[in-house]
Amino acid sequence: MSLLPAVEIDAADLDFAPRLAIAISSFNQPVIELLEQGCMAALNEAGLAPEQVTLVRVPGAFELPLACQRLALSGQFDALIALGAVIRGETPHFDYVAEAVERGVLDIQLSFELPVIFGVLTTDTAEQAFARARPEEGDKGGDAARAALEMISVLRQLDDLLPADTQ
Numbered sequence: 001m002s003l004l005p006a007v008e009i010d011a012a013d014l015d016f017a018p019r020l021a022i023a024i025s026s027f028n029q030p031v032i033e034l035l036e037q038g039c040m041a042a043l044n045e046a047g048l049a050p051e052q053v054t055l056v057r058v059p060g061a062f063e064l065p066l067a068c069q070r071l072a073l074s075g076q077f078d079a080l081i082a083l084g085a086v087i088r089g090e091t092p093h094f095d096y097v098a099e100a101v102e103r104g105v106l107d108i109q110l111s112f113e114l115p116v117i118f119g120v121l122t123t124d125t126a127e128q129a130f131a132r133a134r135p136e137e138g139d140k141g142g143d144a145a146r147a148a149l150e151m152i153s154v155l156r157q158l159d160d161l162l163p164a165d166t167q
Contacts, residue, residue: 018078018152020053020145023067025084027060031126034133035083035119038141046149061086061120062097065104072112079115079148080108083141085133088124098122115151119144 020043024036043053054077058067061084068080082105088094101120109116121140123129132138 017052018048018149019076020048020079020081020148021056021071021077022053022081022083023056023058023064023071025059025061025064025120026057028085028087028126028129031085031087031121031129031133032083034130034135035085035121035141035144038133038135038139038143039081039083039119039145040141041135042139042142042145043149046145060084060097061101064101064120065108068105068108068116072108072114072116077114078152079117081117081119081144081148083144084120085129086120086122087126087129088122094122113155115148115155117144117148117151 022039025032056067058064064082064084068082071077071080086094086098102118105116105118119140121129121132132140135142
């Protein structure tokens with residue numbers, strides 16, 4: 001049996017000016033501020049201008065999928081980033097919110113064939129959330145920005161592999 005040769009997908013520098021939207025939960029604000037700082041710093045380091053990035057603030061993580069869906073419907077963006085923090089409490093609320101947000105973001109990504117990066121922290125404690133959010137530690141906001149840019153590049157390269165009538 002012979003295997004098809006592997007196709008190398010290089011997430012190199014983008015050859016166009018991408019447009020990104022970031023949906024940001026306002027709940028757990030001190031953690032969110034750190035995620036936003038890391039995300040914006042990474043986008044700045046990648047050379048994105050302020051007019052290439054749209055920020056949308058929503059009350060909590062549960063509202064992120066709806067905001068992302070509206071942003072995807074606009075057709076104006078090459079990738080979306082959902083930033084939030086869901087910290088476990090004493091009730092099952094954490095499980096419902098975390099699962100709903102994850103599923104909502106995944107559904108939008110697949111329905112619109114658009115990168116929707118899950119930058120939502122789901123932690124047991126506030127200390128864990130801060131450690132993951134701080135740009136000098138976990139830098140999950142920066143990771144989300146870099147993942148968005150990488151996925152834009154990867155999808156553009158994958159599009160080149162598709163037959164012309166499917167693009």
